[in-house]
Amino acid sequence: MKYLEALTEEQQRRVVQARQRVIESIGKNMDLYGITLSIGHLYGNMYFNNAPVTLDEMSATMGMSKTSMSTGMRTLMDLKMINKVWGKGSRKDLYEVVPDWxxxxxxxxxxxxxxxxxxxxxxxxxxxxxxxxxxxxxxxxxxxxxxxxxxxxxxxxxxxxxxxxxxxxxxxxxxxxxxxxxxxxxxxx
Structure with missing residues (x-):
């Protein structure tokens, strides 16, 4: 995200648009295999995040309830697609994507x-x-x-x-x- 903030508004818009297309594609692909579209979108959003995230951060990013976000994170962890990681100075659980497709x-x-x-x-x-x-x-x-x-x-x-x-x-x-x-x-x- 730190790189995105350094871009102009137009550059940010275009990068976000390109990323959104990929996130949508990931969601549709995972939906074909029985994982809900929203969990696919969650993985897609995390895939483009360059740092571990909390439930609250992903909930705000995706506009989902914390309960739904927790369920999604748990599903992705059960599927070994994300990991819970330790973050210095953070009291909240942090999650990062396993980027190996x-x-x-x-x-x-x-x-x-x-x-x-x-x-x-x-x-x-x-x-x-x-x-x-x-x-x-x-x-x-x-x-x-x-x-x-x-x-x-x-x-x-x-x-x-x-x-x-x-x-x-x-x-x-x-x-x-x-x-x-x-x-x-x-x-x-």
Whole structure:
């Protein structure tokens, strides 16, 4: 912000306009992945802030209540997109953005996908157990057994998918994904 204040009004307006376009884009992008537009805008605003901020500062900047701001900050912290930091002489919590978009992507999807794998694998395994119970109870019913064989095969296919997804998550978290799909070099400047 200190650089922005040193600019002329026209320069400030143009920089703010360019930043606002990016902030809006970040919000829309995060909204596609199930994070509210306002939390996306919060991250976008923090992304352009060159220093840690308090809830009060971000609340004033965005015109949101302190309660909404606290919820947004907590969500971004849970997603590992911001960190709480210590500030000399400050009694209030300070937050700063984690500017590594690759790591943000990895953290966000790893957290979400691991939760989905856990929930869905549990449901699939419970269904497999029920199928085995039905199979034992009605061992002489060939039609039912054929249906159960088909269902069990489909469930095993789904479980294999979740095993693959865990390997994909592991490749993200270990950084091996970048061996397959390297990060872009910074040649845009």
């Amino acid at each position: 690759h790591q943000n992507f990895i953290d966000y999807f790893s957290i979400r996908w691991r939760k989905a794998v856990e929930t869905n694998s549990s449901a699939l395994n419970k269904s497999l157990k029920e199928i085995r119970e039905i199979r034992a109870e009605y061992a002489g019913n060939e039609m039912l057994l054929m249906l159960l064989d088909e269902d069990e095969s489909k469930i095993h296919d789904a479980l294999n998918y979740y095993k693959w997804l865990l390997r994909l998550i592991d490749s993200f978290e270990s950084g091996k994904i970048f061996d397959l799909i390297p990060m872009e070099e910074d040649g845009a400047r």
